[in-house]
Amino acid sequence: MLKTKRVLFFDIDGTLLDERKRLPSSAKEALRRLQEAGHELVLASGRSPFMIARLAEELRIDSYVGFNGQYVVLRGERIYTNPFRTDDLRALSGFASRRGHPLVYLNEGQMRSSVNYHPYVDECIGSLRHEHPACDPRFYERTDVYQTMLFCREGEERAYEAAFPGLRFVRWHPRSVDVLPTGGSKANGIAQLIGRLDFDPEQAYAFGDNLNDVEMFRYVGHSVAMGNAPEAVKKLARYVTTAVDRDGIANGLRLVGLLN
Template identity: 30%
Template sequence: MEKEREIKALFFDIDGTLVSFNTHRIPRSTIEAIEAAKQKGIKIFIATGRPLVYINNLADIAHLVDGYVTTNGACIVIDGQVVACHAIPEADVRTMMRFSDERHFPCILVGETDALLYNATHEVEEFFHRLLDLQQISSPVSLDTLLQQRITQMTPIITADVEAEIMPLLPSCESSRWYPAFADVTARGVDKGEGVKTVARHFGFPVEATMAFGDGGNDTRMLQVAGIGVAMGNANEPLKAVADYVTTSVDDDGVKRALEHWHVL
């Protein structure tokens, strides 16, 4: 068993970490573990690639959440207020849109409050419905209206090979990938790890007193930055390699087991 240490905040990825890809629900053991942590005075944060408008599956724990690190760290919301927002420069947004037009791939454009699937296809809409249980990908706004907002993330539905071609032409951006079918593109220097640091500074606790849970490539920096980085049993192998601890899967009480292992509960 590991030595007990004081943990002041827990950071959770959503898909494949808190929420099962199989059931689209948070396991009961995870809900109870988060409730127990909250009762001990530990703060609870979400750290996700989803924009706030796409977070539709946390009703069971929403009342326990102290803040949200959304769009892979590009937009951080605490107590309903945006405390950090990192926009992608307009030139890079336009470049991505041009590639989307030329190469005929859909791309989700995420603004401060809305999101649109640019060059949408029925197949891609169905794909995200199955994968993330999203009923609606695009907000009821026009493209012109969306582009008046700061764009915090772009999610092109492209292969890793196409991603490697495009990213050098987006000089102010970087990308991460947690699912083979698409990449998440944010402003350079933006990631979940920086989001954890921002939240820690905001609340005044050391980043060493944080514990983070994830399962995908976009969780890498978060697990490296946190005092304790936990990879789920269903995580990819590169993430497991950088984690301090590998727990069981989301469907096998992984969150609860890790919190017990580290004596947080």
């Protein structure tokens, strides 16, 4: 039997937050109205849980798909994780070091860099409103790591894709690529959560703006690309709304019939 309520997944950067990392008031109000109507709201981001916490508190959302699907929390309870194998990170670290490419390793509470300083790391992490992480090149040997950032120019990730066919490399910045463990994707994380809620994917909605949202778009029944998304992402979405800073969330929810 079809549910009258829906589950909605929202990417963060470029979807809920604009280029200056501001949450438009129209988006906040739209999400509040969805919650009052009883719909299930979930943050779905490449970010780590510690990077999500402040926004989640502001929006009163306690479910999220973090690390592009590797760390899933439902109503405050962790229900799924998919960490890297240590041997994979050891091999990746050696490969990157030989090419002069820094890495940043992330777990649910912190991140550490393979180098003391690199301008690419500073630029990319700074765009997320965080400082260059401390150096700890063997961090991955002492803790579970759910996502790694590789810092290199566009196209240079192809050598990594050839050398590590079991890992996934998804570019999110001209100077950085998210590296996901085997089996990693937002779609897989969303599937874990939807299964717990007993929803059909056709009843799910996803809002996103970048290449790491493509598999999420393919999995859910209702995909909405932001107006600021690349054309390649828009072509894969069922709907296209306005840009994040032009009331994109509110307009997109009206477009799919969930907001008056």
